[in-house]
Amino acid sequence: MTAGRTRRGKILTHLLLLPFLLFALFPFYHMTMTSLKQDKELYDRFAVPLWIKQGPTLDHYAKLFRETEFLTWTKNSLMVTVLATTASVVIATIAAYALSRLQFRGVNTFGTGIFVTYLVPTSLLFLPLAQVINWIGLADSKWALVVTYPTFLVPFCTWLLMGYFRTVPKEVEECAMVDGATRVQALWRIILPIAIPGLVCATLFAFTLSWNEFIYALTFTSSSEQITASVGVTSELIRGDIYFWGELMAGAVLGSVPIVILYVFFLDYYVSGLTAGAVK
Amino acid sequence: MAIGTLPAARAHARLPWRARVSELLDKERVLGPLFITPALILIALLVAYPFCMALYFAMSNAFIGRPSHFVGLRNFINLWDADIFRQTFQNAFVFTGISVAFKLVLGISLALLLNQQLWFTRMIRGAVLLPWVIPTALSTLGWWWMFNSLYSVVHWTGINIGLMDPPGPNWLGQKYYAMAAVITVNIWRGLPFFAITILAGLVAIPKELYEAAESDGAGAWSRFWYVTLPMLKPVLAVVVLFSTIFTFSDFNIVYVLTHGGPINATHLFATYSRMIGLESGRIGEGAAISLYLFPLLVFVVWAQLRFVRKQAF
Secondary structure, eight states: OHHHHHHHHHHHHHHHHHHHHHHHHHHHHHHHHHHHSOHHHHTOTTSOTTSOSSOOOOHHHHHHHHHSOHHHHHHHHHHHHHHHHHHHHHHHHHHHHHHHHOOOTTHHHHHHHHHHHHHSOHHHHHHHHHHHHHHTTOTTOHHHHHHHTHHHHHHHHHHHHHHHHHHSOHHHHHHHHHTTOOHHHHIIIIIHHHTHHHHHHHHHHHHHHHHHOOHHHHHHOOSTTTOOHHHIIIIITEETTEEOHHHHHHHHHHHHHHHHHHHHHSHHHHHHHHHHHHHO | OHHHHHHHHHHHHHHHHHHHHHHHHTSHHHHHHHHHHHHHHHHIIIIIHHHHHHHHHHTBOOBTTBOOOBOTTHHHHHHHHSHHHHHHHHHHHHHHHHHHHHHHHHHHHHHHHHTSOOSSHHHHHHHHHHHHHSOHHHHHHHHHHHTOTTTOHHHHHHHHTTSSOTTOOOTTTSHHHHHHHHHHHHHHHHHHHHHHHHHHHHHTSOHHHHHHHHHTTOOHHHHIIIIIHHHHHHHHHHHHHHHHHHHHTOOHHHHHHTTTOSTTTTOOHHHHHHIIIIISOOHHHHHHHHHTTHHHHHHHHHHHHHHHHHHHO
């Protein structure tokens, strides 16, 4: 009796979830379908847009690699993301350790400063930052992105890691120091290994945030050899009023692939990091 | 013996220096400032300094490649008198208000559903969160195609299930439809953040509270109203504050989907600021536009510091 009722309730829950799942996933499905369609079906106003009837094709993907700089853009994205992420996680780790474990003058002020910086939206600063980039001679260079991305990655990662460091009991560290380890050794050998989930989480989020960044990339770089994947696909694949929808969608799909791969492997970290970042 | 003393002596000579450094590093008042220095330099040079520049630009008539003069608050006043800016201001409030309201209601509903016993918990959560991790500029391209005036799948579906009459609305070419489109994409992209964060809040509510309410005869609705909602309040406050600031300052969706059009009907502070500051070169005015975001930022920071950090420490 109760088993039947819970089963029915479970089915009802899944049915109610269905519209949400459809809403979340349909755009990706549609993008992928569009990128695989032949042009004659793509531009047939009477064809059913939901599936492929006249056979799939990889033409749009081939064109993307042959006729555009898509590979260069992806390489740029990868380089910027890897460098900015590495630098940010290192800077954030030591800052978070200092903020969550050490007593010194100004620790609270700096903690508040980090939090405030975390809330400053990138769209508030892109104009003056563009001037700074000009002065230091990085105009239209992907290095400008390597330098500026840490401004939003470091506050985020510091905030996230402070939460993780606080969960490591102080006694563990004190034990190591009683046994003769210095503070730095205790951090390196005891705290960091325990905080690995936090470090993975910070790295994943930093990677995702810099891969997805758009306004700085759009503002600080413009030539085809320097731009990132997001900027390349949105600006270089549109020539005047002619849109190559097949290639556009192929670019959008491929530009998301690195993140999707990470996401599939580390889903649980994304879920926990999302909540930790906001609530802690 | 003689061979053995040499390295020992050398090690002894090196020891004071190394010992002194490691002794220094063991002091919290030395190590602490040392560890925050890189972050501090970064924030000072690339956040605080540009922010001061923004303040200066906003009060000058700076133009790309020309010396600038101080003009006081004239930019802010001129903007306020201009129709396009008023329109932008209004757009920002409409966009943020409607988006955040929808994200909140849908987010709570979705979180309640996700909190039930499910068959494929991990897969469903993964699917729900996906829009949030994919590059917004690229997924918005997908929406752009979905709203395309000739081949829109939204049209096709609407007409086929009888919701719309052919030829159907020109999504991105008509004022209110364009705003609706931009809001829809923002909800789509922001809903996962709401749902997953609220879900974490739901999981943290002690089961005993529900059992107690149930034994007092509370139905499902009153359990939600008198137990769930009050317990969720802190989480909801945080999520709404976060989302408000990031929705208000949104750039990607509007830039890719409508470029602020048709006739400025969907411009937000960020897109309009870019148009004036970079595309027409009036940096001073552009900086003033994005600084209109500042009062809101101050409010959110104040509210977060008051409510959020009080809980954290």
